[in-house]
Amino acid sequence: MRFHLALTLQALWTGVCQAAMQHYPAAWGHYDVCKSQVYSEEGLTWDYMACQPEAADMTQYLKVTLDPPNITCGDPPETYCALENPYMCNNECDATTDELAHPPELMFDTEGRNPTTFWQSTSWKKYPKALLVNITLSWNKTIELTDDIVLTFESGRPEQMVLEKSLDYGRSWQPYQFYATDCLDAFTMEPKTVQDLTQHTLLDIICTEDYSRGYVWKNDKTVRFEIKDRFALFAGPRLHNMASLYGQLDTTKNLRDFFTITDLRVRLLRPATGATMVDENNLSRYFYAISDIKVQGRCKCNLHANSCVYDKEKLSCECEHNTTGPDCGRCKKSYQGRAWSAGSYLPIPKGTANTCIPSNIGPVNCECFGHSKRCSYIELLNTVICVSCKHNTRGQHCQLCKLGYYRNASAEPDDENVCIARVCDNELLRCQNGGVCVNNVRCSCPSDYSGLLCENPRCESELGGCRGPDSGQAPLTPASLPGLLLLLLLLGSALLREASCWPALL
Incomplete structure (x- = not known):
């Protein structure tokens, strides 16, 4: 009765899960559940899954630094001219006045204010010396990008710029993308677009002229690093096949790292000039100004957490699967029974959790009497159980017989015939x-x-x-048996009756 009830509850749970999957067809793509309780022959147990936090606006958690540190306008106060009209010089920057100050924090404030808020650099007063600015965004945490990086310029878009990334908290840098009005002249690179990339060249670093060439900044002020277009190489134009993308992230070397960062750096190398020649008599026309930077992503938790907390100006994964660390990058102290491993997106849709197991119960102690080669750690019970017991066995160590089978007393516990039909x-x-x-x-x-x-x-x-109303058997008479066989039968009957075994053995 208990067995049938467990099966009924399990079927009900499965039905609820399937219904939820049908109602929310895209929900699996988030891997936002780390574990769920399920019913099995052993009772209520945990089913572990790969999981990750939801994507969010990561600019609310970053720290911004500028190099050189005194590159922000307003100290001393300065007047600027419009790029398109050198005689319109009524824009003032003064760091001592809130209404006229343009500190770097204004690159990340809430948009929609009027007038628009923005950070602004000093003007190109030292021309022809290059006007160089490094804007570094640091999270002190590994994050995974999930959408395009978008910079909105209030001035003209730079004529030369490099977007760089770091995976080691700013100790080393590598280019993400180059931007220029003339890629060959600026970086000795042939110009390309993301549309020129294929699945095999996705990791190539390109130089694009799409966001710098031509004096059209009034119509479009944005500069992008196209994350979604790269995703689309695997998931299709509208990202409708996320299963393919997740599969590639699992199996293609370095692909997941390509979208992973700890820091971003925007290197501004040459401001917009709006013409082929710089007007040396009116250098206050040339400067950088950024009103918004968007970085959409999620905490990297190695598929071992579905939430990330921001505490004391620091992001940290809330680790599951007996893992720990800011990125869930190692097993807890008492759960090092096997080497730590990141979770896997495969198989779709639940992935593989690769849960850490207790130190005193490693793979070699997975005792199943030879009826299984796989074990699973059950957090609720703080123990390890054998998975998929064979040879009609069941139980934590495959030491019991399935319903419908009984223990063969003449067989050893590791015998394939230890459980035979009932x-x-x-x-x-x-x-x-x-x-x-x-x-x-x-x-x-x-x-x-x-x-x-x-x-x-x-x-x-x-x-x-024969007794019984339905026997239908012919009467048994001495004449129906050969003499010798009858003699042996009578002799055997007598011996058995003496031992009081007749009823039990027939």
Whole structure:
């Protein structure tokens, strides 16, 4: 009864999960659940899954630094001219006045204010010396990018710029993308666009002229690093096949790292000039100004957490699967029974959790008496159980027999025939006509019935036939047996009756 109830509850749980999956077809793509409780033959257990936090606006958690540090305008106060009109010089920057100050924090404030808020650099007063600015965004945490990086310039878009990334908290840098009005002249690179990339060249670093060439900044002020277009190489134009993308992130070397960062650096190398020649008599026309930077992503937790907390100006994963560390990058102290491993997106849709197991229960202690080669750690019970027991066994160590099978007393625990089919059962009244089941092995029949389940009326020679209304058997007479066989049968019967074993053995 308990077994059938467990199966019913399990089927109900499965049905609820399937219904939820149908109602929210894209939900699996987030891997936002680390574990769920399921019913099995062993009762209520945990089913572990790969998981990751939801994507968010990561600019609310960053620290911004500028190099050189005194590159922000306003100290001393300065007046600027419009790029498109050198005679319109009524824009003032003064760091001592809130309304006229343009500190770097204004690159990340809430948009929609009027007038627009923005950071602004000093003007190109030292021309022809290059006007160089490094803007570094640091998270002190590994994050994974999930959408385009977008910079919105309030001035003209730079004529030369490099976007760089770091994976080691700013100790080393590598280029993400180059931007220029003339890629060959600026960086000795052939100009390309993301549309020129393929699945095999996705990791190539390119120089693009799309965001710098031509004096069109009034129509479009943004500069992008196209994350979604790269995703689309695997997931399709509208990212409808995320299963393919997740599969590639799991199997393609360095692909996941390509979208992973700890820091971003924007290197501004040459401001917009709006013409082929710089007006040296009016250098206050040339400067950098950024009103918004968007960085969409999630904490990297190695598929071992579905939430990330921001505490004391620091991001940290809330690790599951007995892992720990800011990125869930190692097993807890007492759960190092095997080497730590990141979770896997595969198989879709739940992935593989690769849960850390207790130190004192490693793979070699996975004791299943040879009936299974796989174990799973059950956090609720703080123990390890054998998975997929074979040879009709079940239990934590495959030490029990499945329902419908009984323990073969003559076999060792690791014998493949340790559990054999159930002959009889008193609870289910398998023995017929008043028979009693003995050790699930045989039926002890009443004196007037025989057979494996006491299903046959017994024939007694002294009565001249078989008892029972439906026997239909011919009478047993001495003439029907050869003399020698009859003699052996009578001799055996006498010996058995002396040992009081006749009813039990027939």
